[in-house]
Amino acid sequence: MIDHPAAPDDTELDQLDLYFRDHAADDTLLLDGVHGLLTALAVGPEPALPDEWLAEVLHQPFADEAEGGHILDLLARLNDSIPLELASEDYEPILGEVEQPSDDLTISAAGWLEGFSRGIDLRAPIWESRLAEDQELMEMMGPLMALALDDGIFVSDAEFERLTPQDYEACLNQIPDAVAALAHYWRVRPPSERERKARGGASVSDFHQQPRRRGGRWVH
Secondary structure (H helix, E strand, O other), X not given: XXXXXXXXXXXXXXXXXXXXXXXXXXXXXXXXXXXXXXXXXXXXXXXXXXXXXXXXXXXXXXXXXXXXXXXHHHHHHHXXXXXXXXXXXXXXXXXXXXXXXXXXXXXXXXXXXXXXXXXXXXXXXXXXXXXXHOHHHHHHOHHHHHHHHHOOOEEEOOOOOOOOHHHHHHXXXXXXXXXXXXXXXXXXXXXXHHHHHOOOOOOOOOEEEXXXXXXXXXXX
């Protein structure tokens, strides 16, 4: 992978990971979720100012000014690194590593997808309006939706078979291409004024969000 000047290195990602874990509550995002949220905003129909997404990420006052400045700097650099990685075609999601009943660790997209869904929520009227009208957009999201159903981020009234471990891994490997396709889609087909002014509309297919979930240990 290319080293982008803006991107936090592994040590700095560990610092962010530790901060989110030390301040975690049931409905807060961990590092994988934050990366998913920032990704959705980077590739989506309209950018979001830090004042919008920081409220989804930070929920407690900083212990001191130095800590606050450091965490905010790392978040800004993480946010800035995503468009650069997409432009150079080396984007990779930050995923979680979760413990199974067998004590084995497996890679999970649940936390990243939860964050991605919250990023969509911040521009929900535009996404929902376009998804209701353009089947191609829904097809682009196919791997993400399959993972979200399998991980319980979304539920559906229809019955779906669980992904096999091989299919789950295949969908994980498709995340970068799906993200790149979404970025290209919204770049060449930006939202109309009608969509920007829309309120409500169709939901993301027949899917409904489950209660908020957090991810596991981050892997990149």
